[in-house]
Amino acid sequence: MTAVRPAGTGLDWLATTGADWTVDPAVIASRRLDRSGWEPDGEPRAVVFPRTAEQVQAVLRGAHATRTPIVARGAGTALTGASAAGAGEIVLDLGRMNRILAIRPADGIAVAEPGVVTADLDRAAAEHGLRYAPDPASLELSTIGGNIATNAGGLRCAKYGVTRDSVLGLDVVLADGTRIGTGRSTLKGVAGYDLTSLFVGSEGTLGVIVAATLRLRSLPVPTATIAASYPDIADAAAASVALADARIQPVLAELLDEATLTAIDAAQGTSLRAAGAALLIVQTDGSPDEAERAIAVLGQGASSLRSTTDPAETAALLAARRQALPSIERLGRPLIEDIAVPRSRLAEAVREIAAIARRYDVPICTVAHAGDGNLHPLIVAGPHGAPISAAATRAGDEIFGLALRLGGTVTGEHGIGVLKRAWLEREVGPDNHALQQKLKALFDPNGILNPGKAL
Amino acid sequence: MTAVRPAGTGLDWLATTGADWTVDPAVIASRRLDRSGWEPDGEPRAVVFPRTAEQVQAVLRGAHATRTPIVARGAGTALTGASAAGAGEIVLDLGRMNRILAIRPADGIAVAEPGVVTADLDRAAAEHGLRYAPDPASLELSTIGGNIATNAGGLRCAKYGVTRDSVLGLDVVLADGTRIGTGRSTLKGVAGYDLTSLFVGSEGTLGVIVAATLRLRSLPVPTATIAASYPDIADAAAASVALADARIQPVLAELLDEATLTAIDAAQGTSLRAAGAALLIVQTDGSPDEAERAIAVLGQGASSLRSTTDPAETAALLAARRQALPSIERLGRPLIEDIAVPRSRLAEAVREIAAIARRYDVPICTVAHAGDGNLHPLIVAGPHGAPISAAATRAGDEIFGLALRLGGTVTGEHGIGVLKRAWLEREVGPDNHALQQKLKALFDPNGILNPGKAL
Ligand SMILES: Cc1cc2nc3c(=O)[nH]c(=O)nc-3n(C[C@H](O)[C@H](O)[C@H](O)COP(=O)(O)OP(=O)(O)OC[C@H]3O[C@@H](n4cnc5c(N)ncnc54)[C@H](O)[C@@H]3O)c2cc1C
Ligand SMILES: Cc1cc2nc3c(=O)[nH]c(=O)nc-3n(C[C@H](O)[C@H](O)[C@H](O)COP(=O)(O)OP(=O)(O)OC[C@H]3O[C@@H](n4cnc5c(N)ncnc54)[C@H](O)[C@@H]3O)c2cc1C
Numbered sequence: 066m067t068a069v070r071p072a073g074t075g076l077d078w079l080a081t082t083g084a085d086w087t088v089d090p091a092v093i094a095s096r097r098l099d100r101s102g103w104e105p106d107g108e109p110r111a112v113v114f115p116r117t118a119e120q121v122q123a124v125l126r127g128a129h130a131t132r133t134p135i136v137a138r139g140a141g142t143a144l145t146g147a148s149a150a151g152a153g154e155i156v157l158d159l160g161r162m163n164r165i166l167a168i169r170p171a172d173g174i175a176v177a178e179p180g181v182v183t184a185d186l187d188r189a190a191a192e193h194g195l196r197y198a199p200d201p202a203s204l205e206l207s208t209i210g211g212n213i214a215t216n217a218g219g220l221r222c223a224k225y226g227v228t229r230d231s232v233l234g235l236d237v238v239l240a241d242g243t244r245i246g247t248g249r250s251t252l253k254g255v256a257g258y259d260l261t262s263l264f265v266g267s268e269g270t271l272g273v274i275v276a277a278t279l280r281l282r283s284l285p286v287p288t289a290t291i292a293a294s295y296p297d298i299a300d301a302a303a304a305s306v307a308l309a310d311a312r313i314q315p316v317l318a319e320l321l322d323e324a325t326l327t328a329i330d331a332a333q334g335t336s337l338r339a340a341g342a343a344l345l346i347v348q349t350d351g352s353p354d355e356a357e358r359a360i361a362v363l364g365q366g367a368s369s370l371r372s373t374t375d376p377a378e379t380a381a382l383l384a385a386r387r388q389a390l391p392s393i394e395r396l397g398r399p400l401i402e403d404i405a406v407p408r409s410r411l412a413e414a415v416r417e418i419a420a421i422a423r424r425y426d427v428p429i430c431t432v433a434h435a436g437d438g439n440l441h442p443l444i445v446a447g448p449h450g451a452p453i454s455a456a457a458t459r460a461g462d463e464i465f466g467l468a469l470r471l472g473g474t475v476t477g478e479h480g481i482g483v484l485k486r487a488w489l490e491r492e493v494g495p496d497n498h499a500l501q502q503k504l505k506a507l508f509d510p511n512g513i514l515n516p517g518k519a520l
Numbered sequence: 521m522t523a524v525r526p527a528g529t530g531l532d533w534l535a536t537t538g539a540d541w542t543v544d545p546a547v548i549a550s551r552r553l554d555r556s557g558w559e560p561d562g563e564p565r566a567v568v569f570p571r572t573a574e575q576v577q578a579v580l581r582g583a584h585a586t587r588t589p590i591v592a593r594g595a596g597t598a599l600t601g602a603s604a605a606g607a608g609e610i611v612l613d614l615g616r617m618n619r620i621l622a623i624r625p626a627d628g629i630a631v632a633e634p635g636v637v638t639a640d641l642d643r644a645a646a647e648h649g650l651r652y653a654p655d656p657a658s659l660e661l662s663t664i665g666g667n668i669a670t671n672a673g674g675l676r677c678a679k680y681g682v683t684r685d686s687v688l689g690l691d692v693v694l695a696d697g698t699r700i701g702t703g704r705s706t707l708k709g710v711a712g713y714d715l716t717s718l719f720v721g722s723e724g725t726l727g728v729i730v731a732a733t734l735r736l737r738s739l740p741v742p743t744a745t746i747a748a749s750y751p752d753i754a755d756a757a758a759a760s761v762a763l764a765d766a767r768i769q770p771v772l773a774e775l776l777d778e779a780t781l782t783a784i785d786a787a788q789g790t791s792l793r794a795a796g797a798a799l800l801i802v803q804t805d806g807s808p809d810e811a812e813r814a815i816a817v818l819g820q821g822a823s824s825l826r827s828t829t830d831p832a833e834t835a836a837l838l839a840a841r842r843q844a845l846p847s848i849e850r851l852g853r854p855l856i857e858d859i860a861v862p863r864s865r866l867a868e869a870v871r872e873i874a875a876i877a878r879r880y881d882v883p884i885c886t887v888a889h890a891g892d893g894n895l896h897p898l899i900v901a902g903p904h905g906a907p908i909s910a911a912a913t914r915a916g917d918e919i920f921g922l923a924l925r926l927g928g929t930v931t932g933e934h935g936i937g938v939l940k941r942a943w944l945e946r947e948v949g950p951d952n953h954a955l956q957q958k959l960k961a962l963f964d965p966n967g968i969l970n971p972g973k974a975l
Contacts, residue, residue, distance in 0.1 A: 171761055171864035172893075194765070216710045227708065230685070245952040251860040252892035253682065254929035255671045255721045256936060256947050257974070258956050262684075262717030266710045283767040306626055310649070312738035352807030405706040409626035437707035438627075474709035481711060492711050497700040500963075501713050507962050508955075519712070 076111055076155075078131060082123035084115040085161075096156045099143040102398070102453065103483055107152025109136070114161050118236065118244060118275040124157060125273065126242030128513050136515050137269035139179065139211025142203040144401050145482020147215065147268045147518050157273065159210050165189050166276065174233060174250060175279045179210025186279070195281040198225035201478075202390075210274045216266035218478030220317040223436030224350070225282065227478065229265045236276035237264055240509040250278050263504075268480055268519035271508040288316065289356030289374050290348045292382040293367040294341030298322055300366045301343035302412035305435035308347070309408075311362045313355055318436040319346045319386045322415050324422070325393070325430035325443075329385055332392035337385055341368040343415075345435065346386055348379075386432065393430050393443045400444040400457055404468035405477030408438045417467050418442050425460040439477035481519045489520065531566055531610075533586060537578035540616075541568040551611045554598040557853070557908065558938055562607025564591070569616050573691065573699060573730040579612060580728065581697030583968050591970050592724035594634065594666025597658045599856050600937020602670065602723045602973050612728065614665050620644050621731065629688060629705060630734045634665025641734070650736040653680035656933075657845075665729045671721035673933030675772040678891030679805070680737065682933065684720045691731035692719055695964040705733050718959075723935055723974035726963040743771065744811030744829050745803045747837040748822040749796030753777055755821045756798035757867035760890035763802070764863075766817045768810055773891040774801045774841045777870050779877070780848070780885035780898075784840055787847035792840055796823040798870075800890065801841055803834075841887065848885050848898045855899040855912055859923035860932030863893045872922050873897050880915040894932035936974045944975065 079086045087093075088111045096112045098104065110133075115121045128135045136150035138158045143149075150156045163180035170193040177186055183204040187197045200219035201207055207217065213235070218227045225231075234248025237260075248254070248261035264272055295301040298320075305318050321329075326338040337344060347363060349356045356372070364370050373379055393399050406414045415431050418440070422429035428445040442464055446457035465475045465488050475481075475488040490498040498520075505520055506512075534541045542548075543566045551567045553559065565588075570576045583590045591605035592612045598604075605611045618635035625648040632641055638659040642652045655674035656662055662672065668690070673682045680686075689703025692715075703709070703716035719727055750756040753775075760773050776784075781793040792799055802818060804811045815827050828834055848854050861869045870886050873895070877884035883900040897919055901912035920930045920943050930936075930943040945953040953975075960975055961967075 169862070169864065170765075172862040173764060174862070216714075218708060222708070226685075227710075229714070230681075239951075239955070243951050245955060246949060247952060249860075249929050250862050250927045251894075251929055251932070252863065253673060253677070253860045253889075253894045253932045255682075255933055256929050256931050256940075257944055257952070258726075258959055259671075259684070259714075259717045259721055260952065260955065262714045266714055271713075283764060283769075286767055309628060309738060310625075312741055314738075352809045354807045354809065405704075405708045407624070407627040407629070407705050408707065409624065434708075439706075439708045472705050474704050474706055474711050476711050477706070477708045478710055485711075489712055494701060496694075496698050497702060497712070497715065500694070500700060500715065503962055504713055504959075507958055 074110065078127040079111065079113060082120055082127060084113050084120040084124055086111050086113040096138060096141065096158055097150055099141045099146060099148040101144050101146045101149070101482065101484060103146035103149055105149045105151025109150040109154045109156050112156040112158055114158050116161050118238065121238045121273055121275050122242040122244055125238050125240060128155065129241045129511055132511050132513060134513050134516050137214065137273045139208030140206045142207045142211065143215060143482060144479045145484050147480055147482035159208065162275065168193055170195060172250070173252065173281050175281050176276060177209050177279060178276055179208060179274045181209045183207050183209060183212055190281045191284065194284055196284050197231065197279060198282050199228045199231050209277055213265055213274055213277055214267060214269050215480045218439065220319065220434070223318055223434060224314050224316045229262060231280045232261060232265055232277060233280055234278040235261050235264055235274055237272040238275055239272045240511065240514050248278065252280065266480065268482065269515040270505060270519045271514065285350030288348050288350045288379070289372060290379040290382045291360055291363055291370065291372040292344060292346050293363040293370040295343045295345065295366060296341050296368050298343040298415045299412040301345045302435065304345055304363050304366060306408060307362050308359060311358060313349065313359050313362065315359065315436060316348045316350045318434065320433040320435040321385060321389060322419070322431040324419065324428065325389050325432055328396060328430050329388050329392040332395045333388055344385060346382060389430065389432050390443065393445065396428055397445040398447055398449045398451065400446045400453060400461060402442040402444060402461060402464055403477050403479040404464060404473055404475055405437065405439040406468060406471040406473035410471040411435060411438055414440055414467065414471055418464060421460050421463045425456040427454070427456045427460045429460065483518060486520065529565065533582040534566065534568060537575055537582060539568050539570040539575040539579055541566050551593060551596065551613055552605055554596045554601060554603040556599050556601045556604070556937065556939060558601035558604055560604045560606025564605040564609045564611050567611040567613055569613050571616050573693065576693045576728055576730050577697040577699055580693050580695060583610065584696045584966055587966050587968060589968050589971050592669070592728045594663030595661045597662045597666065598670060598937060599934045600939050602935055602937035614663065617730065623648055625650060627705070628707065628736050630736050631731060632664050632734060633731055634663060634729045636664045638662050638664060638667055645736045646739065649739055651739050652686065652734060653737050654683045654686050664732055668720055668729055668732055669722060669724050670935045673894065675774065675889070678773055678889060679769050679771045684717060686735045687716060687720055687732060688735055689733040690716050690719055690729055692727040693730055694727050695966065695969050703733065707735065721935065723937065724970040725960060725974045726969065740805030743803050743805045744827060745834040745837045746815055746818055746825065746827040747799060747801045748818040748825040750798045750800065750821060751796050751823050753798040753870045754867040756800045757890065759800055759818050759821060761863060762817050763814060766813060768804065768814050768817065770814065770891060771803045771805045773889070775888040775890040776840060776844060777874065777886040779874065779883065780844050780887055783851060783885050784843050784847040787850045788843055799840060801837060844885065844887050845898065848900065851883055852900040853902055853904045853906065855901045855908060855916060857897040857899060857916060857919055858932050858934040859919060859928055859930055860892065860894040861923060861926040861928035865926040865928070866890060866893055869895055869922065869926055873919060876915050876918045880911040882909070882911045882915045884915065893928070938973060941975065
């Protein structure tokens with residue numbers, strides 16, 4: 066790309082940072098939005114493509130001095146507006162800092178730059194018989210930096226934890242350009258305050274991650290995959306709790322509700338709904354014995370059950386989960402919501418969401434990571450291209466209120482971004498919220514790091 | 521206990537807090553030290569025994585206003601000076617806030633006050649077929665609040681994580697008496713900055729924990745325990761890495777070096793050393809199949825191997841590990857050190873520590889949580905009752921330097937306290953350290969919370 070840098074943009078200081086940058090409208094347009102559908106006012110002023118941590122430091126030093134807001138960007142797959150950039154802002158695109166700096170199998174760790182695509186790291190680890198466990202559905206696009214900054218979850222996190230559980234240490238550039246290391250290269254350590262966890266999930270508002278030391282895990286022994294249908298969502302939720310009671314730790318436990326099954330059947334010509342009103346897909350990676358016990362537990366109350374260890378059949382059983390979003394997209398523009406409730410309230414949450422859908426006459430299909438009570442209600446918010454309908458917005462608000470009423474949270478894994486800012490204080494309370502704002506001011510006194518996001 | 525509150529102590533404001541308190545010298549003496557052997561200057565002024573969060577708030581409000589330093593205390597088992605209190609300070613003993621507020625098996629969580637003894641919570645969970653996984657060796661004495669404030673590790677953390685991994689949310693009183701909730705009651709959630717992790721491991725310097733929402737896990741299926749001796753520490757360390765390579769996740773993997781085995785043999789009349797210069801004790805709680813694979817892996821290169829599933833024999837195999845500290849105490853006053861290194865450097869670390877012992881002519885016995893590279897060199901620091909020998913202090917310093925040189929940390933699980941303050945900045949660097957100090961000032965502007973500790 067040839068850098069387009071017309072005079073008179075007031076951004077000449079960027080030239081001293083050593084980083085590539087551009088004000089080309091096409092490039093700016095390609096880096097302006099994330100996948101939330103939220104549109105910021107105006108256009109960002111420039112896009113910067115650093116290749117080194119030193120260049121990131123120089124950019125932040127300049128931004129700090131000139132009070133220029135900076136939006137760090139990985140792949141822009143956020144669903145919350147977190148990586149959208151508007152008027153007056155500069156996009157700091159970390160996509161070119163995409164080297165895997167080290168894989169140390171004997172230590173069970175990898176060191177990666179922020180722009181490494183999640184799935185690429187996992188594939189590189191696999192060459193050593195290891196894996197990077199966190200697997201957001203966006204893993205072929207999203208970056209390690211974005212995953213860390215949102216504390217991304219994934220299917221396997223039921224057993225292997227969310228992104229935070231795989232982050233041992235970070236290399237971070239602070240708002241004024243200072244660069245610090247946090248955490249460690251060891252699997253365990255407690256020296257000082259846990260700054261690492263503070264940056265994890267901070268949505269680019271406290272510092273820019275320029276490298277991460279990550280935990281790798283052994284590739285699991287062969288898996289078994291089980292798809293069980295139930296007459297009612299309550300039966301399916303009960304089955305997922307029964308697994309825990311039976312000391313079975315599935316790798317993933319995905320729940321699909323009636324509306325989702327109906328949407329998939331309509332789009333794909335399947336007949337999932339006929340087998341039962343709720344589908345639970347479970348995968349184990351422990352011993353064959355654990356798989357057998359899981360089959361026995363899930364079979365109780367199931368109207369139909371299939372299980373397999375064959376890779377092709379596994380893909381077929383998981384297809385229903387993968388087809389959920391594309392199938393729902395046939396109905397219109399989906400709003401991908403994200404709440405979590407205590408595990409015991411899962412069925413109640415799904416039923417209440419269905420009631421909200423009826424009340425507002427808005428289609429809502431719910432899929433859930435049943436193992437950890439994380440639900441994704443997919444609200445059909447109107448035709449594609451059209452703005453989000455008022456009914457969809459109200460239904461969303463009811464769903465957030467429901468999450469809090471059930472003792473849960475308004476975001477299980479996608480984060481606050483701009484879309485849920487109003488809910489954060491309601492969830493955490495005014496004193497906690499005030500403390501978070503003080504933290505933000507401490508880390509970023511000039512308010513240049515992704516302003517207006519996450520808080 | 522009758523409260524002894526002579527006039528003229530300048531502490532009359534304590535009477536307005538509703539909490540019991542005393543200036544009885546015997547009570548003060550019993551709450552002045554922790555288990556580190558470190559002696560603060562002078563005596564604390566009083567000990568306060570709150571029974572409610574509101575009383576804690578009132579105490580902190582008064583302390584904040586009068587700038588009176590407060591040392592929160594659980595059971596005082598810290599090994600770092602973290603819970604020692606000296607001149608001018610007030611001990612806030614949380615031992616009477618010891619109710620388990622809820623156990624919710626269907627949600628996999630418990631809610632506990634800070635003074636609950638770790639093992640009591642685990643036993644209460646066991647009544648529901650669950651367990652509280654973090655198991656510091658002090659678990660029959662230490663408290664949940666102390667465990668959280670130090671981010672305590674334990675034997676089982678190789679598989680189930682350290683205390684932080686079991687803390688979902690906290691109820692915290694800040695320095696000025698404000699009370700906030702952090703985190704959540706769900707297994708997953710990303711709303712706002714991760715304040716929970718910031719309080720975990722903060723050693724009473726950022727706030728006082730008055731309740732915690734904790735994750736419970738299923739009790740495991742029956743375990744197998746394996747004790748394997750090796751001719752050399754390098755073989756034992758290699759065996760523990762080979763376990764990971766074979767995708768085996770032991771619950772615990774404890775390594776005892778030659779000096780330790782010799783000390784145990786001398787004290788207990790056993791002949792552990794004769795079987796090999798290093799002993800690795802491993803426990804699995806997966807399937808029988810996993811245990812068999814572990815036996816096969818550990819057998820390679822072992823000079824002797826025993827395994828069992830029988831509870832009595834299990835206790836016998838674990839006895840060596842349990843007897844390590846008491847046996848070493850026969851040699852003199854032990855300094856319990858605590859470093860962690862990348863897993864691949866474990867054998868090197870043990871050998872270097874043995875070399876340090878020879879160089880300073882100080883007995884050092886090393887036991888390690890091999891699974892996560894966390895070593896406890898037990899330095900015999902002179903006769904009981906005598907001050908720590910200069911050679912022992914110098915040997916300790918060499919060990920911390922060694923940890924950093926090997927890419928590790930000066931504390932794997934015990935924390936910084938007062939004893940390792942000088943090392944924190946060397947480990948994390950001046951900019952990180954400065955940021956930690958700013959955090960401390962933000963949370964505790966008057967510097968009343970456990971001043972001089974952790975930073
Ligand atoms: C189809 C689809 C499926 C998805 N599935 C999941 C899922 O299963 N689980 C899940 O949790 N999320 C999911 N997401 C949401 C999204 O993919 C995740 O939030 C992901 O972690 C974002 O990564 P990214 O690289 O695209 O980050 P971006 O969207 O570019 O940025 C996200 C946030 O991180 C900040 N950021 C990015 N890089 C850095 C850095 N180096 N330093 C500091 N801050 C930085 C940004 O400022 C922004 O606040 C999905 C999204 C899509 C479109
Ligand atoms: C024999 C023995 C074995 C041990 N084994 C282990 C082990 O295996 N793993 C391990 O990690 N540690 C171990 N330790 C160290 C110690 O037991 C742990 O650090 C433990 O977590 C301390 O708990 P406590 O209740 O005794 O806390 P205390 O010693 O009373 O306090 C420790 C720190 O926490 C703070 N604190 C206490 N309660 C609160 C509260 N409610 N709010 C805020 N701050 C608070 C104190 O101010 C202090 O800074 C061992 C100690 C001994 C003596």
